[in-house]
Amino acid sequence: MVSATFRFYEELNDFLARPLRRRAFSYACAPAATAKHMIEALGVPHTEVELILVNGESVGFNHLLADGDRVAVYPKFEALDIQPLLRVRERPLRVVRFIADAHLGGLAPLLRLAGFDTLYDNHYPDADIEALAAAEQRIVLTRDRELLKRRSITHGCYIRTLRPREQLREVFERLDLAGSAQPFRLCLMCNVPLRRIAKEEVGTRAPDGVLERHAQFVTCDVCRRVFWEGTHWQRMRALMDSVAAAPRQSVRT
Incomplete structure (x- = not known):
């Protein structure tokens, strides 16, 4: 029987059973x-992992474990530029695009507000999310760790916070999105x-008085809603x- 010693660092411990957190432990x-099979068997989605060291040497997910190996697993490092962070093995993401699962209905419109193409439908089954993420090179956002373990999902983030605005801040910090945001584009x-x-095209699509108070308008050609720089804007x-200006967290050891 092959047995290896594992040690997970920082937020990866959140995925482990409590007795295994923040310590080295042996596991059959x-x-x-x-390495990928055992990391996920212990509860950690591969999309949350940045670095694996086996006996002190960096290895990939397909590395075969041997008896007595010591495996150290590290999370996504926070103080990295967006492109290195999103580069996975042999295929980088050219454009930052997301697909959010049914748990993140409040986060999806906020990411769109920030200018990020974000697919969301609370009826998407996991298989559809997996297929769309692979076909369109989208980052999967979810609170379902099992979804992130699916083989063809190579880019993903497990969202830890519960409130949409805090979730937006979490995604911005983890993926360093401030420099890529284009608010009010979508x-x-x-x-x-x-x-x-x-203004002449707005017609009756805006409430009384709006045309007198505002000069600039935008519209969506799908739903035909009209938007202007009012109090909601x-x-x-x-x-x-506030999200773009928030200081980034330092790298943790």
């Missing part, structure tokens, strides 16, 4: 087990680009500014 491995409902329209602008 399946025959011909890879429709919050339809996830398609907004376009400017002349100002609140959303303040949220975007």
Whole structure:
């Protein structure tokens, strides 16, 4: 029987059974087990892992474990630029795009508000999320760790916080999105680009008095809603500014 000693660091411990957290422990491995197989068998999605050291040497997920190996597993490092963070093995992401699962219905429109193409449908089965993420090179956002263990999902984030605005801050910090945000570019409902329209085109799609108080308008060609820089826009602008300006957490050891 093959047995290896494992040690998980920082937030990866959140996925482990309590007796295994923040300490080295021995664990029996399946025959011909890879590092990925055992890491996920212990409860940690592979998308949360940045670095694996076996006996002090960096290895990939497909590394076969041997009896007596010492395995150290580290989380995504926080103080990295967006492209290195999102580079996975041989395939980098060219554009930052997301797909959010049914648990994140409040986060999806906030990411769209920040200008990030984000698919969301609370009826998506896990298989559809997996297929769309692979076909369109999207980052999977979820509170379901089992979803992130699916083989073809290579880019993903397990969301730890519960409130949508805090979830937005979490994603911004983990993926260093402040420099990539383009607020007010997408429709919050339809996830398609907004376009400017002349005041004359607005017609009855805005309440009485809005045309007199505002000069600039944008619209969504799917839902045909019209938007302008009112008090709601100002609140959303303040949220975007606060998220983009939030100091990043330092790298933890």
